[in-house]
Amino acid sequence: MAERFQSDLLRGSLDLMVLSVVAGEPQYGYLIQKNISEASGDKVKLPAGTLYPLLHRLETSRLIRSKWDKSTGRRRKWYEITAKGRKRLANQADQWHQYARCVSQLLDSFVTTPLVKATS
Amino acid sequence: MAERFQSDLLRGSLDLMVLSVVAGEPQYGYLIQKNISEASGDKVKLPAGTLYPLLHRLETSRLIRSKWDKSTGRRRKWYEITAKGRKRLANQADQWHQYARCVSQLLDSFVTTPLVKATS
DNA sequence: CCTCAATATATCGCTTCGCTATACATAATA
DNA sequence: TATTATGTATAGCGAAGCGATATATTGAGG
Numbered sequence: 001m002a003e004r005f006q007s008d009l010l011r012g013s014l015d016l017m018v019l020s021v022v023a024g025e026p027q028y029g030y031l032i033q034k035n036i037s038e039a040s041g042d043k044v045k046l047p048a049g050t051l052y053p054l055l056h057r058l059e060t061s062r063l064i065r066s067k068w069d070k071s072t073g074r075r076r077k078w079y080e081i082t083a084k085g086r087k088r089l090a091n092q093a094d095q096w097h098q099y100a101r102c103v104s105q106l107l108d109s110f111v112t113t114p115l116v117k118a119t120s
Numbered sequence: 121m122a123e124r125f126q127s128d129l130l131r132g133s134l135d136l137m138v139l140s141v142v143a144g145e146p147q148y149g150y151l152i153q154k155n156i157s158e159a160s161g162d163k164v165k166l167p168a169g170t171l172y173p174l175l176h177r178l179e180t181s182r183l184i185r186s187k188w189d190k191s192t193g194r195r196r197k198w199y200e201i202t203a204k205g206r207k208r209l210a211n212q213a214d215q216w217h218q219y220a221r222c223v224s225q226l227l228d229s230f231v232t233t234p235l236v237k238a239t240s
Numbered sequence: 241c242c243t244c245a246a247t248a249t250a251t252c253g254c255t256t257c258g259c260t261a262t263a264c265a266t267a268a269t270a
Numbered sequence: 271t272a273t274t275a276t277g278t279a280t281a282g283c284g285a286a287g288c289g290a291t292a293t294a295t296t297g298a299g300g
Contacts, residue, residue, distance in 0.1 A: 007287050008132035008256080009219050014287080020227050030248050039226050043218070049288050052250060057286090073295050074248055093227050098163075099129050100220045106159050107140050107213050127258050128286080134258080150277050170258050172279060177257090193266050194277055 002042035010044070014054060016096055017044070019081065019089045022064055026080040029055055055079060063088050122162035130164070134174060136216055137164070139201065139209045142184055146200040149175055175199060183208050 021027060021035050029051055037045050046054075055077075058064045063085035069076045081089070141147060141155050149171055157165050166174075178184045183205035189196045201209070 005215065005219050005222075006132065009216070011131040011257095011286065012126065012128035013223050017223065017226055028248080036226070039229060040222050043222055047288055048249070049251080049290080050286085053286080056250090075294085076248065095125065095129070096223065096227070099125050100224070102125075102160050102163055103133050103137065103216065104220070106137055106156070106164075107216070109159060131257065131286090148277080167259060168278075169260065169262095169280080173257080176279090195265085196277065 004045055005043055013096060014046070014050070015058065016089070016092045018051075018054060018058065019063060019085055020093070022079050023081045023086060023089055026078050028069075028076040028078050030076075032079075058085070124165060125163055133216060134166070134170070135178065136209070136212045138171075138174060138178065139183060139205055140213070142199050143201045143206060143209055146198050148189075148196040148198050150196075152199075178205070 017036055018032060021032050021039075027035065029048075032055075033046050033048075033051055055064070055066075059066055059079070062082055064079045065082050066077050066079050069078055137156055138152060141152050141159075147155065149168075152175075153166050153168075153171055175184070175186075179186055179199070182202055184199045185202050186197050186199050189198055
């Protein structure tokens with residue numbers, strides 16, 4: 001049972017993750033949930049109360065576009081990324097990589113105080 | 121003039137950064153501010169309204185410990201990391217590296233849709 | 241047939257936290 | 271003398287992740 005990351009870590013990258021998943025090919029919410037969970041080795045699980053408001057925000061911002069599919073009994077809302085969404089994704093991904101490198105460097109430069117060898 | 125990272129990126133790693141800076145050697149708030157700014161190439165600038173409440177939270181959680189220095193005209197509150205703080209730092213740093221790798225992988229696996237070559 | 245789990249979306253309200261604005265005080269510099 | 275840098279603090283705003291809850295359909299097992 002994989003331990004989930006603490007919520008605050010997700011802030012600032014959830015948009016990015018959802019955008020990148022939808023950028024691959026159109027998806028509906030539940031699928032996105034599954035895909036992110038799987039792709040992260042069950043480390044990132046988006047509860048419905050996180051996922052759907054997030055999708056609504058992305059759509060309001062015109063980064064994704066939705067269309068209902070009511071052909072089956074289970075109604076599904078399919079999302080596809082927009083041109084604006086792709087640009088944002090590229091920018092955010094870049095930002096994120098920069099930030100990650102920045103934090104890593106900062107950690108490396110200060111956390112060089114070697115603790116007692118961890119209990120192997 | 122370095123462009124700052126968007127605020128949401130900082131959530132979940134600010135604690136970590138401050139802890140790691142203080143872990144190096146005892147610091148007071150203003151110094152921490154300067155050190156993080158410098159170490160990040162001015163990409164991470166902690167406003168006072170972010171920094172001080174954060175330090176108070178860390179102290180309440182017993183991750184750092186403070187002592188006033190009123191010997192000079194400028195009163196300074198020196199912080200040092202506790203044993204508990206070091207453990208937390210080690211854990212959080214590990215968590216963070218895992219998370220960063222996880223997001224990178226996820227991005228790589230979905231953002232392989234090559235956009236038109238960026239205007240070089 | 242009935243129950244329960246999985247599928248599928250939605251919203252309310254709580255909580256946390258980064259930030260702006262504001263406040264106050266001292267030291268150095270122009 | 272005025273402005274800037276140093277140094278700490280808090281009130282309140284806004285954004286966002288999440289648990290709880292609601293609703294509806296489908297499929298599997300007993």
